[in-house]
Amino acid sequence: MCSGAPTVAETEAGRRVGAAVRAVLDEAARYLSLVTEADPHGSAEALVRRPDVQAILQEALSEAQQAAAGAVADVWDEHGAPETGVLSELLGDVERQLSNLAHLHGLIIHAHASVGPELRGAAVRAAVLKFGRTSALRSRLTYSVAAGAARTEAALAAGYAGQERGITVLKRWKAHIERPQCCHWCRKLNGVTIPLGHSFLPHLGGPARLRSQALTHPPKPYRGQLQGPLLHPFCECYLQLIHVSRDGKEGTVEPVGGQEAAPIPGAVPPSSAGSFLAASAVRALPEHEYQALLAWLAAAIHELGQMLQRLTGVG
Amino acid sequence: MAEQTIRYFAGSRIPYARAVLALVKLAREPRQKFSFGPMALDEMLDSGLAVSGEHLADAERELDQVEGLTRWE
Numbered sequence: 001m002c003s004g005a006p007t008v009a010e011t012e013a014g015r016r017v018g019a020a021v022r023a024v025l026d027e028a029a030r031y032l033s034l035v036t037e038a039d040p041h042g043s044a045e046a047l048v049r050r051p052d053v054q055a056i057l058q059e060a061l062s063e064a065q066q067a068a069a070g071a072v073a074d075v076w077d078e079h080g081a082p083e084t085g086v087l088s089e090l091l092g093d094v095e096r097q098l099s100n101l102a103h104l105h106g107l108i109i110h111a112h113a114s115v116g117p118e119l120r121g122a123a124v125r126a127a128v129l130k131f132g133r134t135s136a137l138r139s140r141l142t143y144s145v146a147a148g149a150a151r152t153e154a155a156l157a158a159g160y161a162g163q164e165r166g167i168t169v170l171k172r173w174k175a176h177i178e179r180p181q182c183c184h185w186c187r188k189l190n191g192v193t194i195p196l197g198h199s200f201l202p203h204l205g206g207p208a209r210l211r212s213q214a215l216t217h218p219p220k221p222y223r224g225q226l227q228g229p230l231l232h233p234f235c236e237c238y239l240q241l242i243h244v245s246r247d248g249k250e251g252t253v254e255p256v257g258g259q260e261a262a263p264i265p266g267a268v269p270p271s272s273a274g275s276f277l278a279a280s281a282v283r284a285l286p287e288h289e290y291q292a293l294l295a296w297l298a299a300a301i302h303e304l305g306q307m308l309q310r311l312t313g314v315g
Numbered sequence: 316m317a318e319q320t321i322r323y324f325a326g327s328r329i330p331y332a333r334a335v336l337a338l339v340k341l342a343r344e345p346r347q348k349f350s351f352g353p354m355a356l357d358e359m360l361d362s363g364l365a366v367s368g369e370h371l372a373d374a375e376r377e378l379d380q381v382e383g384l385t386r387w388e
Contacts (some may be wrong), residue, residue, distance in 0.1 A: 018326065137326050137385045181358045207318060216367045217320035233324060233387065234361045276352030282342035297336045304329055
């Protein structure tokens with residue numbers, strides 16, 4: 001995986017998907033808060049059984065699902081990828097996250113029961129808002145996976161079309177190793193060249209020591225398949241097709257489906273993959289240093305929150 | 316028991332920072348044997364927060380309580 005420019009990593013379109021999902025659930029949260037505050041002594045079961053509440057929640061889930069599923073289908077079409085099982089799986093993920101009204105009812109009932117009557121409106125609102133935030137993030141992740149998988153499927157389709165014309169075609173994993181954020185696993189896959197139908201999984205290898213004594217496992221690819229990028233959400237790797245001539249010479253084919261091959265001008269050289277921190281290293285800190293670290297972290301989180309609040313006020 | 320890795324994603328830096336704080340606190344307990352990273356917020360935004368170890372139940376419990384953080388299966 002890698003990051004930086006808006007290729008497969010979080011794109012504006014991905015953020016819009018998240019914002020759309022969140023917006024409709026925010027609306028529902030406001031409505032439920034008003035209804036609950038109007039009757040704070042009523043039961044939670046009666047609240048979720050109200051026809052207007054049922055309709056609002058169902059409509060919110062339905063709109064959110066349409067926004068997310070529509071975006072996934074659109075990005076798939078954008079890349080000209082053929083319809084495959086991966087697209088169905090991604091759409092299924094969206095449906096599972098955003099069609100479970102009973103789950104949302106459960107969250108509301110739990111929130112309603114967890115506080116006294118005077119706080120019920122706020123608690124119910126917070127529960128729906130939290131569900132909205134989680135759903136928005138999941139939708140963004142799914143969108144990111146869809147964009148990357150669509151690129152790969154489009155590239156593979158082009159490769160198979162070449163093979164049908166009698167050309168020997170191989171596929172090569174390309175990572176943006178010039179970007180410091182490019183992860184250990186994508187760096188490892190960079191340059192691996194295999195036949196079209198083969199999986200990159202065996203080339204991913206097993207656990208590795210990433211600058212600590214502890215072993216870290218590689219990310220699990222979507223549905224355990226690795227015919228090409230992406231390896232995980234927000235991965236910027238791409239697939240390059242290689243045409244092999246009869247005399248064994250290789251020719252690179254321009255990436256298809258919007259795949260990006262160009263390095264980023266002025267990018268930082270590789271080999272600065274993020275380190276991992278072991279629990280034993282934290283325990284080895286003297287108490288005063290540990291307390292200072294905690295205080296610093298808490299202050300940094302507080303400061304960041306304050307800054308964002310001020311920015312929200314400006315907007 | 317085999318080592319496993321769990322991965323969490325968030326849409327901004329704050330949930331990641333809260334997660335790091337929670338893990339640093341948990342790490343002080345003598346029985347905890349996990350590692351986590353990458354220790355760079357920009358990189359976390361892209362690859363998520365990974366936690367590796369043989370017994371991750373406590374880390375999972377802590378991270379499940381961090382608002383804005385979602386486990387990626």
